[in-house]
Amino acid sequence: MRLEILPVPGIGDVTEGDDLAVLIGTAAPWLRDGDVLVVTSKIVSKAEGRLVDVPADGPERLAARDEVLAAETARVVASRGATRIVQTHHGFVMASAGIDASNVDKTRLVLLPVDPDASARALRAALRDRYRIDVAVIISDTMGRPWRNGLTDVALGVAGMPAIRDHRGEVDPYGNELQLTQMAVVDELAGAGELIKGKCDQVPVAVVRGYLPASSPPADGGRAHPPAGGGGRDDRPAVRLVDDGSGAAALVRESALDLFSLGTAEAMAAGMRAAATLADGRGEAPVDPAAVDRAIAAVAEVVAPGTTFTQITDDEVRAGLAATVDGWPVGASGLLLGAAPTPVDQPDLVRFGVDLHRLRIALAAEGIPSTLLPPPTGSIASACLAL
Template structure:
């Protein structure tokens, strides 16, 4: 298999209201786009063309784009933004823009990708996939990579479930996020300071969908609230569990089984037992700690304030 990436020079500065397809296609030669290629575009030029450049205080725009805080470290805010993406500063960018202005992410990156794909098909007569990218950090790893935040006409996940490797082992959960891999590969050719906001990846035509099929988009790569094992950062998880506000429950996920809660309480030094399939009994003298652990695992106390020797817990229903 051979992969190639072409990142052309010559794309002009994009301004609100510009026809992005016209600007990108002008920089791409007649042979730079063929059926089965993937056209990759940075979210910044998409946002600029769509008028997502705003003036004002950056922190205020971060607030406006934030759905909830995930983690705080000094001035750094990792948040889940209105698109469901977990990013530093909600994806609000103050680079490569006039001082005093910021660039917000597109309102709907998948829709942006669909429009660009349709324009390419109409003007060049070719069937390509489109990926809209942005830069994001990653848990456990230094540095940043580009990821897909919008996609059209391209598979975003390649499932290997049910396939067998060379040793006869069945692959159960292997599902490469190919749209993210495309975004990262292309970024190597674009460069952060190269002023090359688009590129074409060739060699994975098997990932490009048929004309008229835009696919699920990059939104399919976002885990639902509560499905991520790291819905809060380490410090924020403690704060939210201690505060115990009902609106903070969702990122912790669904209630665990009684046996799992008992094991978690034990790790916290609290004696407990499963008294029924949906009931747990814990020692009263550790009430505050038990309530915190229970909250983080989707349970709540049924204590009525009597002076019994044990606390009773039950799973929280939606």
């Protein structure tokens, strides 16, 4: 495979209502069937009128931007100082919901297109209808990445080709069947286009040639510049590119499968809220004694001096205690005894209850549910946790 990345200069400033197909077709009369157009989302947003007016500077501008950000945000993923990583209503996770103040008047902000996949489909259809040329279209924008410094362009919308190349089921040269490999090829092509477009060169469109199959080019290596009336290409048949219809939405990971759905501080806050409402329960599988020991060790330095937690692993001892504890749950596979130093007064008992809850939280972090039971008969300074 041989790839070429070609700039499309001369498009100029895009304003609301502009016909992007005409602007691109006029600036790139050399487009061929099978080319992949990588179009910066900003010119799509400008053409579609996705701009808002804000003050040019001062606290009023910051307040207006915050209000716009809130409207574009489905949920906050992470927050550090003035930086907000959010999930947009499209499902994208990115800084400031993709709101951009570059390459636009100081009194305006550019928002992402409402439906980038629909924008890509519309642009592709307009190029096909006006110029009889069959290209794929990628709407791209810049994103950061977890664990990595620097930015790269990714696909927000796509038409004319699938977003993902699925290698699952293929066999590599060593005879291994691929189980998980799914390549986000439209993101790779978006990044390739950014190498040509840049941020300050006023080249909002790039063409990647050679990735998709195409019919043989005309003898002059391109097509004639479209006439003012719209005109068209020669009469050779256009290539029909494979498009599964899912667009770049296929790249948005389902929340249930997202292992990094929250920032560190936000995940900790969610964990604390869950700890505050920790319910009684017991596990379906036998308790791992090593996991229980880890939970005990996790709270050892923060419980009251003299408070002890003991894991009971002897079956006979556990059976004897079960006979003296009210409400022993059937099927519990583990037992912990907690004891406060004696004698105790009411504040000591309150602290002991706090320490018991600390331990229950540490157990929950190990995936071990627990149920707090009354103390064995005759004790007021101890408690049982059934696991």
